[in-house]
Amino acid sequence: MGKISRRGLFKTSLGVTLAGLPYEHRALLAQLVDRSDYGKVKEPVKGLQRGKFGKYEISRLIIGGNLISGSAHAGELLYQSALMTHYFTTEKILETWTLAEQNGINTTLMRADPHIFEHYEKFKRERGGKLQWIAQSAPEQGDPVENAKRARDHGAIGIYLHGGVSDTFAKEGKAEEIGRIVEGFRKAGLAAGIGAHYLATVQACAKAGLDPDFFMVTINRKEYYSSPAGDLADFMKTIRKPWIGFKVLGAGRDKPLEGFQHAFEKGADFIAVGMFDWQVRDDTAHVQAMLAKGIDRDRAWA
Numbered sequence: 001m002g003k004i005s006r007r008g009l010f011k012t013s014l015g016v017t018l019a020g021l022p023y024e025h026r027a028l029l030a031q032l033v034d035r036s037d038y039g040k041v042k043e044p045v046k047g048l049q050r051g052k053f054g055k056y057e058i059s060r061l062i063i064g065g066n067l068i069s070g071s072a073h074a075g076e077l078l079y080q081s082a083l084m085t086h087y088f089t090t091e092k093i094l095e096t097w098t099l100a101e102q103n104g105i106n107t108t109l110m111r112a113d114p115h116i117f118e119h120y121e122k123f124k125r126e127r128g129g130k131l132q133w134i135a136q137s138a139p140e141q142g143d144p145v146e147n148a149k150r151a152r153d154h155g156a157i158g159i160y161l162h163g164g165v166s167d168t169f170a171k172e173g174k175a176e177e178i179g180r181i182v183e184g185f186r187k188a189g190l191a192a193g194i195g196a197h198y199l200a201t202v203q204a205c206a207k208a209g210l211d212p213d214f215f216m217v218t219i220n221r222k223e224y225y226s227s228p229a230g231d232l233a234d235f236m237k238t239i240r241k242p243w244i245g246f247k248v249l250g251a252g253r254d255k256p257l258e259g260f261q262h263a264f265e266k267g268a269d270f271i272a273v274g275m276f277d278w279q280v281r282d283d284t285a286h287v288q289a290m291l292a293k294g295i296d297r298d299r300a301w302a
Helices: 006-019 022-034 081-085 090-102 112-127 144-153 163-171 175-187 199-207 230-235 256-266 277-293
Strands: 049-055 056-059 061-064 107-110 132-136 158-161 191-196 216-219 243-246 269-271
Touching: 056 061, 056 132, 061 090, 061 277, 090 112, 090 277, 107 112, 107 199, 132 144, 144 158, 144 175, 158 163, 158 175, 163 175, 163 191, 163 199, 163 216, 175 191, 175 199, 175 256, 191 199, 199 230, 216 230, 256 269, 256 277
Parallel strands: 061 107, 061 269, 107 132, 132 158, 158 191, 191 216, 216 243, 243 269
Antiparallel strands: 049 056
8 A cells, every 4th residue: 555645645535525515614724724826916817708789799607795885694694795895995996997998898796776876977087997797776765767768877887686576576466566667767868678586577578578688686506586498498598588687606605616607507698796806817717618518508609
């Protein structure tokens, strides 16, 4: 029997130890052991793919805005919103958007509220930023159509009805109210979309004959605020509108490579992903590489 080096014994022991732990614990331990990537400056990603979004062309990877707004789905942790708010200072927000542009992301998706209006205008004015912005209606801002007009006046190219609002209307049998709001978005001069967390909401909209410009629907392997992926994929094959997938990592509960691949394979045309500055480059590299290799999917690309 050959001798095992001290390093080999450590790696073997670590492997056995990690195997019995939940993923989040394994990820934490892996970071403690391997810090070789920390502080490395990597070349920006080139050639991030894009797709058609009405009269616009947007990157297949969209940078989301929940983290920037101080929102993150972190179970019952009470400090997470304060943590996000303290981390994402004005300078950090502008830095993160700049990194996104440097790596080929040309679109962001954010709430239509004063915090975003202020920072988006500042990004354009002080950094020469050109990120396109798709807005999420912000329920606390009042009438969603008036909210859309304010987003338009601050540079948004589109807006979608908040998924929770759409889900509620659909559950109450009020799909026509969703349609009324979507038409208001369109009359405001914006690409008009419908957000949804569940397949039943999309089905209710289709049954009512609604005609949005795009759908914003959750898709992930964890079924976190999302319907079973197979059922969703089968129905979305019948929808000939751009589909932006969100919560594709189950709000941080899945690994980027697997979560991104899954969303595209199940039919999402674009994915909106909340990212810290230190995640932007690698997330973009994952998407660029997997799309260059080719995605096995049944639904035609938008």
